[in-house]
Amino acid sequence: MDIREQYDAIAQCNKCGFCQTACPIFRSTGNEAGVARGRLALMRAIIENRVNWSKEMEEPLFNCLGCGACTTHCNGGIQTADLIMKGRAVYLEQVGRKPIHKLLFDHLLPYPERLHKAARFAAFGKNSGMSKVAKALGLLKVLGRDFSKAEDLVEKLPTKPFRGTIKPGEYPGTGESLRIGYFVGCGVDIIQQDAGKETMKILQKIGKSVTVLNNCCCGLPPWTYGDAEAAAKLASKNLDIFSSGSFDVIVTDCSSCASFIKKYPKIFEKDVTKQAKAKALSPLFKDMVEFLSEHGYPAPIREEPVIVTYHDPCHAVRGQGIAKEPREILKSIPGIEFREMPEANWCCGGAGSYAMTHYDLSMQVLDRKMKNVASTGANFLVTSCPACMIQLSHGVRKHGLDITVCHISELVAGAKAMNAGIKMKKSA
């Protein structure tokens, strides 16, 4: 790949600086290296031969969260996050990629079973220093960027993957006609299994049948890392799985997976057949939040009122334009007082594949998020992306907040059960 191909798009930046408005990284560092204008300027400088490809480009290219907030504030609508991914790809070609990425992208992500085993292995083995596998897994954001550091994460790591309990295959539902495919993202499969169980319950209530797919990783981690090839491999594996059954709709409860799978046609820009297949299948795909808002959901009964706030995952709000829906769902549940937090659509800092190297930066972004969360006085912090959940849970612990982080499925399906043990907060 040649970054010159992107010259027109890059030169569209007139350096007005409006991207600085809501870039979580820039707002933490105050450094041009961490904002769209700067990243674009550097890619332009490379094209215009003022700067060379070197390790110095790593930071500006790889500390981008890919959250897309810059594009929202860019009056020229420049898709910087996409350009960054392309820049990363060239960087990997020119400067080289690290073996741990190879390990993760080529040998773990395509195989759900292996991935889960590796996670457990890494978790238990972590006391003896960080293994290579642990390092590689650290790049996978669903484990949280602090994977290698977080004690409690390890304790919570379930012994079996989600699909070890609820095996891939078709399950009957109580609905009339809808045949649902359930795409299990790595986050739910390995860690956020409670969310998965609740999603499953809801799907079974709505669908005539629910098929738990034997999918692999959606491909987003290698894609954001700039490894388009690895991403394409994973995507085509998944496309085969989608087309192996006949579904009216395929649902996932991970907004990151959902937004990326919807983008599949873009991945295969150079492969017409695969692209056609992706184009045909991707309309079937729904984020759980969309699905809930389109199909209705079983009305839960809440005994004690609680205060709920919502964090917009980047891949929901900017990736798929989902913002109204989750709020409407939450507000419609009796007994829930919904309180909007400031900057709800700001990234939580959990994104990106630079988990290990940008720990401090990510924590600064998270601290800002937590301040906003705390200002609402909520009992529940709801979201729709397992990766965000990990990061937010870490934030809640770190800041000693008395707030439960949960997936929207959990609040919708398990609303009643979750009342137990919740102390009411005084209204803020």
Add this chain to the structure above:
Amino acid sequence: MVSENFIRELESIVGASHVAISSTGIELYSYDASLIKSNPAVVVFPGDTQEVAQVVKAANREGVAYVARGFGTNLSGGTISVTEGLVICMSRFNKILGIYPEDRYAVVQPGKTNLEVQEAVGKHNCFYAPDPASQKVSTLGGNVGENSGGPLCLKYGVTSNHILGMEMVTSDGEVVRVGGPVLDSIPGYDLRGLMVGSEGGLGIITELTLRILPKTETVITMLAIYDDIPSAANSVSRIIAAGIVPNTLEMMDATVIEAVESNKPCGYPRDAAAVLIIEVEGMKTGLKEQADQIQEICMATGCREVRVAGSEAERASLWAGRKGAFGAMAQLAPNYLVNDACVPRTNLPEALEEVAAIADKYHFRCGNVFHAGDGNLHPLLLFDSRNEDDLKRVHKAGWDIMEACVRLGGTITGEHGVGREKQEGMHLVFSGDDLNTQTRLKSAFDPNNKLNPDKVIPLSEPKGQPLPPTPPRTLKRPGGASASGVAEAMAEIKAASASGGSVIPVGAELLETYGNICDASAKPVKSLAMTDVIDYDHENQVITVGSGMSIDDLQALVAEHNQWLPIRPPFFKDGSTMGALAATAVSGPERMYYGAPRDFLMGLQYIDSEGKVISTGGKVVKNVAGYDMTRLLCGSNGTLGMITEGTWRIATKPELCTMTSGTGDLASCSKAAVALMTANLFPVYIAAVPVEGDNWRLTTGFEGLTDVVRHQTDLTSALLAKNGLTDIADKDYDLLTGPFKEYFQGLDQKAYVIKAGAITTKIPELFNGLKMALNGSQPEWFLDFGCGRIYVAVDTLDQQTYDAVCKKIASVGGHIRVDKAPEAFKRSNDVYGTLPRPEWKLMHAIKKALDPKGVFAPGRMQGKI
């Protein structure tokens, strides 16, 4: 290049992670939002004031120049290191340090963005008036650096009208405070005024004290749609001429509408030739009527349709389009060059025609989005910076536009600054002498030329030499040496200067002389012959008059057009001159609402210590061409030059003036005053004078449209009663005389008048302290809560008492000037207090730079210089 040692030293000061020297780091700080580009040698991100000071000292030792940077969104190359030096990025200075609605100020660090400050003060039901379209991404430091304006500035003025004080690091690495939270600046040169718009050339700001105001009750936003541009421009002139002061009058033309609508549609009609966003705000009462009146004017001047925003969402959408307009140009072309020349409002139609012709000539597509009410154009020339030829032509076109606007009586930049980009353009508006004076001023702050060097003032050949004394290339400045009385004064001053003598500029000689006693040998030079009305442009509400004209004559003259100069200087006599007003910068209690002479003077001319006429500013309301010499001279009290003429902004007379008064003890009055400071009302002044017993009579007034005034006096009566005041009564009064003239005359009967400044909430404490100190001397008082001043008049003042008074004032963070005292007292005392202040050093440096031989009023300054 900088040395390895220097880098290590920087790392040891700010930490290695806060120093950037990599090729990428350098590239990232080689640009700002302008078209200027140049690599710095190194970038640092200091975390606190001490680090800035140490960095500056280290840079001085290394001999490298440095430039402060906020978020790098300026449009003039202001943050580019043109000498391959050090960029000091202030982005880590991002805290809000305090918000004090009762005293109407907030303290913030300069790296905070304008919008973040707005949001923070908004929570206290206040707002900070300057609102540049870039407010989401421009820092307060940058706003101060450029003296930024925004849509709201039509009504409230630009950044320099809202900066009260700052902490800064000077070029020698010292930390100095300038100004403070009190509305009146520390007596002496207007340093805070000088710092605003100094483009990083006079010091590095590390903390800012801003003036904030209570939010207004309501706002009406309208979109006026036009089929041709001249009609829109015509509406703008007519609205202002009708005496309405909208918050904003923003214009966008068809090209900009297209860009905005294809980016994020916000409801501008795509087939219109121009739209105006017009907004009025204020009390609910009477606002609808104002909006209706505006609509009528628009419709009578060829408007197609006026739409009124029906909800907050609609309003936000109208503004989103305007505020995103520059960036939206990216929809049409990769780059734009934005020019920000100003013209007198009434010349807008011609200016826009010229702009269109120039764009045509150079084959550029051009869009216009601008502050029409201020006459501040923003033509955006669209091009692609990858095309060398485009780049060359676009700069030429930009130059031609500047020249055309100056020819129409305007200036080269209204708010974006000169920086590197418009440096040569300074020749269009200033003479070589004017520019050399500005260079001297800079050298007072920065003798080694290390602070953002080689910007603003055109470079000379060979470097470092004064520029040749050529007149401005384009701007015609009537008056000057040819105005009556000026040549004679020039001759006298020249003679004094040549013979090593000194002079004191004087007007009608009716006033007590402010300041310390002058050297007895200084010869008075009179301004009384300078009575020309040099230019009265009543449509644009601007007048230029000679210094010898009396204030009364000026008021009588402009009254013919139902206009007035909204200043009622206390202690001024019938016959006191405009020159004296400019030189002393005195304002009455109405300052809290209208402003002071510094806020009305747009430009002036003065005779400098070599007998040459020097010009400052111009005749457009927004003007950031060069250092703010106008504000420096205003209030310089005859110590820097003799002001020969001033250009003043005037206003339409209010319909009605009514005051509401109530009686109570000091605590109740002070409580009521604070309530008025924070209420959604527009009091013109809030002041109290003693009445029987220990009681005070608190008076506040309202001036404006009849309905609005009446409504406010009603609310005020209730407010005073609620705070326990009695005998509440309303009274109408004459606009020009004002409510306190007689009272001030009473104070003036005493031998001494002391003026003390302190924030509103400290007034009671200061009063009690002063009362104790002045025990037994039967003082008379005037408590100006609104501006934060106490006037106290006594017949005797001994040394010990004076010391105690000064100490007391210092203890509440205030400042002092003895406005009137017998000669004997002045001989042995400094009227600026017994405690020297750190900013005096800067004032003395300015004096030395601009009047090196001490020609003007020697001995008069603080410290008796």
